Amino acid sequence: MQKEEYLSWLSKYTDAEACASAQEDLSYFIRVNTLKTSVENYLDWTGLELEPTLLPYAFKVISPPEGGLGNTLDFATGCIHTQALSSMLPPHILGPSREDTLLDICAAPGSKTTQCAALMQNRGAILANDSNRGRISALSDNLERLGAINASTSNRNGAIFAHPHKFSKALADVPCSSLGSNPGAFEHWNLNFSKSISPLQFSILRSAFDSLQEGGTLVYSTCTYAEEENEKPVARLLSENPRARLEKIEGIPNTHPGISDYGSEFRNAARVYPHEFGSEGFFLAKIKKEG
Amino acid sequence: MESEPEKFTQYVLERFGIPIPDWVKIEGKSNLRMMSSELQNFQTTTPKGIPAANMNGVFPKPSTSFLQLFGNLATKNVIELEKEDALKFATRENLQTLQNAETGYVILKYKGATLGCGFYKEGKIENFFPKQRMITLK
Known part of the structure; x- marks a missing residue:
């Protein structure tokens, strides 16, 4: 799609010019891996110049080192992981604890999985699934480097995923058009792509929801703006499952509610835009399975 | 007869003073x-989970992941490196040291953070930092 046409489409959601411009110049963020160090010790230890964020373990990197963040002792020791601040929101909102069993249904390369492991203090159990066999090695490498010992990987199709265990928490960070994370993605995108991937996103969401125990919670997320990939799959889940309820996402500043055309309950969802939040574009919905 | 996990648990306690937590x-x-x-x-x-050790050698070889997680509990056979040597270690160079240790695997640290595993013998440290995590210096 041509940029002009894309901006015209995006303007139905937000200030398209500001959004696209911010996306081309996004900051780098790191997550301190609290499985290996404390935030306090790490800040004493590192030579990086950092700025705090809304998450106590996440920092904006003021001036990334010349060789890249992946080429530092900080990274090699597994004390940090490079991860967009927006990408840290799904685990933060889900808030898993050491008592949980968690399904991460689209886990590779493992940024959110390892963040969940840290929030769970390496206790409980995580099933880190990804349907793409080629990405399992990247997932395993990150689990090892970051020291997540409460996770097991699996390589099943998320759209038809079934497991004998019923999980207390689930993450469904589904494949998407990446318009919020990749500034050039619009060039290879059109609305038909979003319409065509929407049924797959719904199927993955449904599998994750069906894998939840009663009273369990899941977070559905994408890094894109199209409602066909965001509100639409969630609305279908809500309409087909009377036990599914959207829970309010609170405490994340500079975000917007979901689109109300899909129902007033979408005021509980969150849309994240780069020019307002300062990191990648995201969509987040927190869904509870009532008993 | 001791199982391999039991042997490893006993080894890291004796060699490094690391008590593996019950959980x-x-x-x-x-x-x-x-x-x-x-x-x-x-x-x-x-x-x-993730790799903890290889038991095929003369001595059990703890994984870098194991040492980076539990190295903070170690009380012996730990060698603290200066920044220059820490960077060399992360590039997988072998090192020399004036610090004393018993012959065998040692834990290498920089400013208290565990870098990984080396094999110490007569002042020389053989580098066991994983290839996939190595850094490059300009």
Whole structure:
């Protein structure tokens, strides 16, 4: 799609010019891996110049080192992981604890999985699934480097995923058009792509929801703006499952509610835009399975 | 007869003074893996946790992941490096040191943070930092 046409489409959601411009110049963020160090010790230890964020373990990197963040002792020791601040929101909102069993249904390369492991203090159990066999090695490498010992990987199709265990928490960070994370993605995108991937996103969401125990919670997320990939799959889940309820996402500043055309309950969802939040574009919905 | 996980648990206690926490479970025969006790009881057909040690050599070889997680509990056979040597270690260079240790595997640290594992003998440290995590210096 041509940029002009894309901006015209995006303007139905937000200030398209500001959004696209911010996306081309996004900051780098790191997550301190609290499985290996404390935030306090790490800040004493590192030579990086950092700025705090809304998450106590996440920092904006003021001036990334010349060789890249992946080429530092900080990274090699597994004390940090490079991860967009927006990408840290799904685990933060889900808030898993050491008592949980968690399904991460689209886990590779493992940024959110390892963040969940840290929030769970390496206790409980995580099933880190990804349907793409080629990405399992990247997932395993990150689990090892970051020291997540409460996770097991699996390589099943998320759209038809079934497991004998019923999980207390689930993450469904589904494949998407990446318009919020990749500034050039619009060039290879059109609305038909979003319409065509929407049924797959719904199927993955449904599998994750069906894998939840009663009273369990899941977070559905994408890094894109199209409602066909965001509100639409969630609305279908809500309409087909009377036990599914959207829970309010609170405490994340500079975000917007979901689109109300899909129902007033979408005021509980969150849309994240780069020019307002300062990191990648995201969509987040927190869904509870009532008993 | 002692199982391999029991041998490894005893080895890291004697060699490094590391008491493996009760909730960390070690499983396997020659290639040991470590996992949370809750994951150990979790029903799955895929490998659980991450590598903890290789038991094939004369001495058990703890994984870098194991040492980076539990190296802070070590009380002996720890060598603290200066920044220059720490960077060299992360590039997988072998090192020399004036610090004393018993011959065998040692834990290498920089400003208290564990870098990984080396093999110490007569002032020389053979580098066992994983290739996939190495850094490059300009």
